[in-house]
Amino acid sequence: MVVPYVVRHPGTPVADLSSLFGVPEGELLDDLNLLFVSGLPPYGPGDLIDVQVEEGRVWIDMAEYFSRPVRLSRSEALALYLRGKALLGAPGLEEAPLLASALAKLEEGLGQETLGSLAGLVQVGTGGHVAEALAAVRGAVESQERLSIEYYSAARDDLSVREIDPEHVFSAIGNWYVVAWDHQSDEERLFRVDRMRSAEPTGETFVPRGLAGLGRPLYSRSDRDVSVRLLLGPAARWVAEYYATERALERDDGALEVTMPVKDLPWVAKLILRLGGEAKVLGPPELESMVRETAAATLALYRRGG
Structure with a gap:
């Protein structure tokens, strides 16, 4: 957003840009310095962006292709x-x-x-326990107070009670997240607010450990991860945008072949069933079997209920 603005308003003071876009002046100047090595292929001298900062004002040249918003595919x-x-x-x-x-x-x-x-592909909890948990978390971050939470793990289909020291709360891809020190695992964890069944102050305070907040990756790789390969139809391509992927290959028919790192296969099996015929498992074989077993169990429950 800064680049097209300066292209249209050459000579804008750094202080004004900092105030307008809510970015500290030092951080803004660091970002502007990166533009010196930015541009279009083949990245020759005439293809790079020219940034001039003189007497506290900014000019950007050779960036006409940024002067108007990019047309989305x-x-x-x-x-x-x-x-x-x-x-x-x-x-x-x-x-x-x-x-x-x-x-x-x-x-x-x-x-x-x-x-x-x-319709129905994206579900976000609103109101009720979500609003209450969000308010409790925000208050705890501000007051540096430890929380006792009931937390549902979708991957393990498990509800646990744990104490956390919340340091940051932020919104990303439609969900509210909490960065906290988890005393049960004795390590840093990222929690989703909509999966907190309750969040109550313990009365204890904590000293922040300086955990990273907004801008951190939502998925942390580990040695226990399993790579799964899925073929996504046009209506399921949002999965590649919503979740971490290692590889994405677009096919001629519009389908997308993706490789995703996951911690638990049962969660992926449920996702495949939600997507219906728009997703196909390419590997591993145990995931294919899990999808069939989960579908059969769901159908059996449906028949008993009907």
Whole structure:
């Protein structure tokens, strides 16, 4: 956003840019310095961006291709719409009116024929225990107070009680996350607020450990990860945008072949069933078997209930 603004308003003071975009002046200047090695292939002298900072003012040249917003492809627009729609349902979002206006424009551009197939694919908890947990977490971060939480692990299908020292709370891809020190595992953990069944102050305070907050990766790799390969139809391509992927290969028919690192196969099996015929397991074989077993168990429960 800074680049097109300066292209349209050459000579803008650094202090004004810092205030306008909410970025400290030092960090802004560091980012501007990176532009010196940015541009278009083949990255020759005439292809790079020229940034001048003189007497506290900024000029950017050779960046006409950034002077207007980039036109989104259909898949990019779909990914942006899905993330925005999910984020709109999150409690406590001050920018909700602006986001709703932007999503309305995306809806108009994508058309109901496209959006109709996406109904129900993104589910975000709002209100109730989610709003209460979010308020408790925010208060605990501010007061540096330890929390006792009941937390549901979707991967293990398990509800546990644990004490955490929350240091950061932020929103990403439609969910609220808490960065905290988990006393049960005695290590740093990332928790989703909508999976907290309750969050109660313990009355104890803690000294922050300086854990990383907004901007950190939502998925942390480990030696226990398993790589799964999925073939995603057009209506399921959002999965590659929503979750961490190691590799994505687009096929001629519009399908997307992705490799994803996961910690638990049962969670992936449930995701495949949610996607219906829009997703196919390419590997490993045990995931294929798990999908069939989960589908059979679900069908049996449905028949007993009916």
